[in-house]
Amino acid sequence: MTNVLVTGGSGFVGSALVKELAQKGYHILSIDNYFSGSKDNEIEHPNVRYIEVSTCDMLTHSEVMDFCPDTVYHLGEYSRIVQSFDDIKLCHNFNSVGTFNVLEYCRHKNARLVYSGSSSKFGNNGADEHLSPYSWMKAKNAELINNYHNWWGLDFAIAYFYNVYGPGQICSGHMATVIGIFQEQYKSGKPLTVVSPGDQRRDFTHIDDIISGLVLVGENGSGDGYLLGTGTNHTLLEIAQAFDCEIQMVPARKGERFTSQAYPTKAKEELGWTAQHNVIDYIKNWVKEQNQENSVQV
DSSP, X not given: OOEEEEETTTSHHHXXXXXXXXXXXXXEEEEEOOSSOOGGGOOOOTTEEEEEOOGGGGGGOHHHHHOOOSEEEEOOSOOOSGGGGTTHHHHHXXXXXXHHHHHXXXXXXXXXXXXEEXXXXXXXXXXXXXXXXXXXXXXXXXXXXXXXXXXXXXXXXXXXXXXXXXXXXXOSSTTOOHHHHHHHHHHTTOOXXXXXXXXXXEOOEXXXXXXXXXXXXXXXXXXXXXXXXXXXXXXXHHHHHXXXXXXXXXXXXXXXXXXXXXXXXXXXXXXXXXXXXXXXXXHHHHHHHHHXXXXXXX
């Protein structure tokens, strides 16, 4: 693998992946429409090139079509569950139309596809894929990818993320992560807003673990089912309590999953991957650093 195309390469996960792949010597073309990505995430590197274009338009973009990747990492989709009800048109364009274009691109370029699936489809014995437009569209994309393999021999691997957090996460706006929101509220001296009932369980996975898993999946993975999570989950209340500050409960939201927990058996047995970070330790260390900074400023 020498040439790699990364969709969403200026986003939270995509930009971290681009940095890692660049350090490993790959030649990378990043495409992003900057809906949730940011140019601040981009790096200056001789092996990395950035193009502002949506996956919805990539098949008519000359620079994208002139590029000949060995592998495509497809991370550039709409990636929020609750918000997808209000943004269903955007979600459809990015996740259905855009992903179809990526598949066609891979088919005609004879490129390998590494897809970031959504763990939301696994909850409640598979019934949770119908909880939101986002979950359903992501589940159907995984089916379509498997069909492209059966119909045209597409070489692919699908990795599933579990509540990614860490440096570079989105901390404000309607695309912010839970821990990012809590960090912003903590720094502002505001109560942490926990969505009722608070006992929803999530498997939080550090960005460094996700990237190490993605690289392994890209280099050695094959087929569906690489669940990148710690295998341990925590309630939202437990996460908020780790900040050791005031908590405020807010109303339940449509489409919320009750529980998520990875079973990363395939990633461990085939690739030797296991998560190395603990979310509670991360939060406590972050709070300690914040308090030290505040004491120095005073």
